[in-house]
Amino acid sequence: MDGSVSSVPRSLPSDAGRPAEAVLQISDLHMAFGDLEVLKGIDLSVAEQELVFIIGPSGSGKSTLLRCCNRLEEPNKGTIIVDGEEITAPKANLNKLRQRIGMVFQSFNLYPHLTAQANVTLALRKVAGKSRIEAREIALAALDRVGLSDKSDSYPNELSGGQQQRVAIARSLALQPRVMLFDEPTSALDPELVGDVLNVMQDMKEGGMTMLVVSHEMRFAMNAADQVVFMDRGVIVEQGTPDRIFKHPEHQRTRDFLGKVAH
Amino acid sequence: MQALIDQFFNVQIMADAWPTVWRGLMMTVLLCIAVIPLGLLGGLLVAMANTAPWRWLRWTVVVYVDIFRAIPPLVLLIFIYAGLPFAGIRLSPFAAVSIAFLLNNSAYYGEIYRAGIESIGKGQMEAARSTGLSGLQAMTYVILPQAVRNVLPDLLSNTIEVVKLTSLASVVALPELLYSADMARSITYNASPIVMAALIYLAILWPVVRFLSRLERRMGA
Numbered sequence: 001m002d003g004s005v006s007s008v009p010r011s012l013p014s015d016a017g018r019p020a021e022a023v024l025q026i027s028d029l030h031m032a033f034g035d036l037e038v039l040k041g042i043d044l045s046v047a048e049q050e051l052v053f054i055i056g057p058s059g060s061g062k063s064t065l066l067r068c069c070n071r072l073e074e075p076n077k078g079t080i081i082v083d084g085e086e087i088t089a090p091k092a093n094l095n096k097l098r099q100r101i102g103m104v105f106q107s108f109n110l111y112p113h114l115t116a117q118a119n120v121t122l123a124l125r126k127v128a129g130k131s132r133i134e135a136r137e138i139a140l141a142a143l144d145r146v147g148l149s150d151k152s153d154s155y156p157n158e159l160s161g162g163q164q165q166r167v168a169i170a171r172s173l174a175l176q177p178r179v180m181l182f183d184e185p186t187s188a189l190d191p192e193l194v195g196d197v198l199n200v201m202q203d204m205k206e207g208g209m210t211m212l213v214v215s216h217e218m219r220f221a222m223n224a225a226d227q228v229v230f231m232d233r234g235v236i237v238e239q240g241t242p243d244r245i246f247k248h249p250e251h252q253r254t255r256d257f258l259g260k261v262a263h
Numbered sequence: 264m265q266a267l268i269d270q271f272f273n274v275q276i277m278a279d280a281w282p283t284v285w286r287g288l289m290m291t292v293l294l295c296i297a298v299i300p301l302g303l304l305g306g307l308l309v310a311m312a313n314t315a316p317w318r319w320l321r322w323t324v325v326v327y328v329d330i331f332r333a334i335p336p337l338v339l340l341i342f343i344y345a346g347l348p349f350a351g352i353r354l355s356p357f358a359a360v361s362i363a364f365l366l367n368n369s370a371y372y373g374e375i376y377r378a379g380i381e382s383i384g385k386g387q388m389e390a391a392r393s394t395g396l397s398g399l400q401a402m403t404y405v406i407l408p409q410a411v412r413n414v415l416p417d418l419l420s421n422t423i424e425v426v427k428l429t430s431l432a433s434v435v436a437l438p439e440l441l442y443s444a445d446m447a448r449s450i451t452y453n454a455s456p457i458v459m460a461a462l463i464y465l466a467i468l469w470p471v472v473r474f475l476s477r478l479e480r481r482m483g484a
Contacts, residue, residue, distance in 0.1 A: 072389050099395040109390035113408050122404055123394035168390075175394060 022081070023048050023179045023210045024069065029078035031064055038064045039075070040234040046179065046227075051211045053221040053242070056231035057257055062214040065231070066181045069212065070101045083178040099127060102172030102180040106187050108164040110156040116143060116167045117152040120174045128175060142170035146200045162193030166200055173204070180204070182213040218261060222246060230254045273455040280447035280456040287443025288463060294357070294429045294439055298364035299422055305365050306372025311402060313377050324373070331370035337431050339363045344435040356437035360429075368425055375417045379410030416479045423468055423475070440464070 024046040031039040038061045046052045054062045067073040069080055071087055071094055080088045087097045111119050120139035124130045130138065143149050146166035156164050165185055172180060182201065186194040198220050205211060205224050215221070221228055221242055228245040230237045232253050238245065249255050312324045331339070344359035354362070383406050391401035411418070433442035444460035 070393055072393065094392075095395045095397050098393055101393070103390075103393040105386060105390060107384075107386050109384075109386035111387065111390070111405050111409075113412065122391075123396055126400050126404065127395040171390075171394065 021048055022046060023050075023083055024212060025079075025081040026065075026069070027079050027081075029065070029068060029075050029080065031061075031068055031073060031075045038234055039068070042078070042234075042236060044229065044236065044239075046210055046212050049208045049210055050226045051205050051213065051224055052227045052229060053225035054212070054214045054229045054231055055216070055218070055221065055245075055257070055261075056237075057260075059233075060231045061234045062231050063183050066103075066183050066212065066214050069179075069181055070098050070103055072103075095127065099123070099175045100178040102169075102175065102177035104165070104168055104172060104180065104182045104185045106184040108156070108161070108168045108188070110164050110168055110171075112156050115153050115155055116148065116159070116170075119156070119167055120171045123171070124174055138174050139170070142174040143167065145173065145203075146170045147196070160193055161189045162196045165189065165197050169197075169200055169204075179210040179212065182211065182215065184214055184216070186215060186217055216261065218246065218258075230257065232257070269453075271454050271458050273453055276447075276451050276453045276455040277459050280444070280451065280459065283443045283447045284440065284456055284459055284463070287438055287440040287460070290438055290443070291426075291429055291440040294360060294432060294437070295426055297357075297361050298368065298429065299425055301361065301365045302368025302372050302425060303418070305369030306374075306376055307407075309369050309373030310376030310380060313373070314380060314402070316398075328370045328373055331366050332374070334367075336363060336367045336428060337434065339367060340431055340435060356432065356435040359435055360432040360437055364425065364428070368421075371421055371424075372418065375414050375421060376407075376410065378417070379414035380406055382413045383409050413482075416475060416482060419471070419475050419478065423471055426468060427464065 022045040024044075026042055026044040029039050029042040030037070042061075042065055044052070044065075054065070056062050064073055068075045069082070069087070071092075075088060078088065079086055082097060083100050085097060086092060087094070087101075110116075111122070114122065117136065117139050120142055121130075121132075121135040124135040124138055125132065128135075140149060140152060143152050146169050148163060148166055148170070151159060151163060151167070156167070159167065169180075169185075185201070186197050189197065194217070198217060201211070201213070201220070202224055213221075213225070223242075225242050227239060228242045229239045230245060230249070230251075230253075237251050237253050238249065245254065246258065249258060309324055309328065312320050315321060340360060340363040343363050344354065344356065347354065380402075387405055387409070388398075388401055391405040392398070396404070429439055430441040432439045433445065436442065438446070440460050440463060441457075444456040447456035448454055
């Protein structure tokens, strides 16, 4: 078992022949805000290099599910296993485990007082323990990967929304996570900027990244997702290949939802 | 008119009092060098304790801040200097003033920092924590730099207040600027040394006040 994050290879894993093993395993997850039950027993597994795409109406618990995966929210019951370690365990080393779980937020959440490069290097330096020079190299490579190598000295307020989101992706990517969580990554973007972010995500998918995505970009899901999960009112209603969920949904709730978003 | 000038703006008296007033000014500067950093640091600890995950600590801080914001600093100072000796704790005037100011300023600066921390969106902490930074690291590298920038005018404004409040030290016979000027006044039977002290405060603080206005205008925009 690979204990250190830094030794996880950056490129495609070489042992692709190995049977796909769940990088993220969610079992019987329950979560409530006070009396309001948001998640009512979620079981979901994301295999190595898989892109699982979650859709559903607002308030269905999609974002909460994602936020439980790195324990930004505390689930009430159930387990989440990331890369073989239970992050929901009371004694889990959160700061260590979170390095293996990248997260991209709807509102980017870049640090506005730091340059793009410094946004990326902060955790590399303080958490992963990289030297200044090493961190800089990794950051520049990560920014290059999202197509922003020329913006490394720019501050977030000098960047467009799409560029900011790509820096945020680079910030997570630089830590070489085992899985990346995307919480509506394009919802706050102007329509013409959405494509750039989706292209980066597509590129990550092709590079072998394991991804769990909450989004409304159905066309992207159709093209890039391995699994589509439809959630409603805190449960997974159905799950399957994009083709099956989008073209042959089994449940009325799924059909209703897809009917609404198609307009 | 001549009487007014003689009593308040007597240049000869001012010149004679200058060495005393100068020593007082130096003491005031020394006092500021001690109490301002202490207060800024104490306030930071107060504000960070306020965000701690332990409820008992947050409550302690709330009680602390409430008490020391409500007690007049002069009362606090007299208590520490003249009251504590009855408990066997005898402090020099300088130490008494430093402690009183630390207690008082930490509460005020603490509230300012707290407002700054609360002005930073929750997403910043979440983003920082999601990359594996500890709560303290996220606070140090992500939240506080932004928070301090947001409340810089308030921190500066409170610091001006602290500089003026150092004149309270005169009640415990610490020979700072006001005390020295007042001593010169009582010897010369002339108010000019006090006017001189006022002018010195003005000369020191007016540029800071100007700078503060500009800062406020720039940040308000």
